[in-house]
Amino acid sequence: AQSVTQLDSQVPVFEEAPVELRCNYSSSVSVYLFWYVQYPNQGLQLLLKYLSGSTLVKGINGFEAEFNKSQTSFHLRKPSVHISDTAEYFCAVIPSGGYNKLIFGAGTRLAVHP
Amino acid sequence: DAGVTQSPTHLIKTRGQQVTLRCSPKSGHDTVSWYQQALGQGPQFIFQYYEEEERQRGNFPDRFSGHQFPNYSSELNVNALLLGDSALYLCAYQIGSSDTQYFGPGTRLTVL
Numbered sequence: 001a002q003s004v005t006q007l008d009s010q011v012p013v014f015e016e017a018p019v020e021l022r023c024n025y026s027s028s029v030s031v032y033l034f035w036y037v038q039y040p041n042q043g044l045q046l047l048l049k050y051l052s053g054s055t056l057v058k059g060i061n062g063f064e065a066e067f068n069k070s071q072t073s074f075h076l077r078k079p080s081v082h083i084s085d086t087a088e089y090f091c092a093v094i095p096s097g098g099y100n101k102l103i104f105g106a107g108t109r110l111a112v113h114p
Numbered sequence: 115d116a117g118v119t120q121s122p123t124h125l126i127k128t129r130g131q132q133v134t135l136r137c138s139p140k141s142g143h144d145t146v147s148w149y150q151q152a153l154g155q156g157p158q159f160i161f162q163y164y165e166e167e168e169r170q171r172g173n174f175p176d177r178f179s180g181h182q183f184p185n186y187s188s189e190l191n192v193n194a195l196l197l198g199d200s201a202l203y204l205c206a207y208q209i210g211s212s213d214t215q216y217f218g219p220g221t222r223l224t225v226l
Contacts, residue, residue: 004156032213043118043204043217044157051213090156100211101147101170104156 002027002095006105014113015083021076021108023091032094033074034102035065039087047089050074061085086112118143118207118218126224127195135190135221137205145169145210146188148180151202151220163188164210192223200225 007022025031032051036044048059055067065076074091091105119138127133137146145164149157159172163182177193186207192199202222206215 036217041219043120043219044206045217046214049213092156094213100145100208100213100215101159101162101172102149102157102206102215103159106154106156 002093002103004091004093004103004105006091006108008108010109012111013081016080018079019081021089023074023105025072025093027095030096033067034092035076036090036092037087081112083112085110118216120205120218120221122221124222128226129195131195132193133195135203137218138187139207140216143207143209144186145208146182147206148190149204151204157204195225197225
């Protein structure tokens, strides 16, 4: 069965510093990969997705992620964070043939400090 | 264009009761999935409906059931509530089998 591991439960960072949120997945078949953000007391918003093609994917709010098939990773990065980026971030996969059933990691809490 | 909406926002029930949560789609989105998000965890897939039929189901007991209406809106029903059913319940819509799901704001269910 597919699974998603987010390696850090919490990531504290200062404003304007770079950040990387790590995600690994286990799958023997091709998958689609996603990052979602959840602000307090809100639902999930899609940040970016990888379906095929270029392994570097750019998303909203200045975020980008790189798909690495050999390492089965899909890490999320931002070169300079803002206070407003404080939120919970979820990595998710859709296994091929899965009618787009999302399998989520446990989440990483990004806390941006002034 | 209105996004995905859910009602109610919050709900408090006692053990053994039954609850119905509701979800309405973005315009043109016909496939709905429901997820349970326990505190401090990622969402877990409950089931998906398309053309008013359950198309796929996650590892949830039969106490969890759903319905999709001709206008694509949906309900999630949970019978015989347990304390462990306390969670944020999210619905998400997509077009057919497209890859992108749009989530509603969720319903926070507390079981006492």
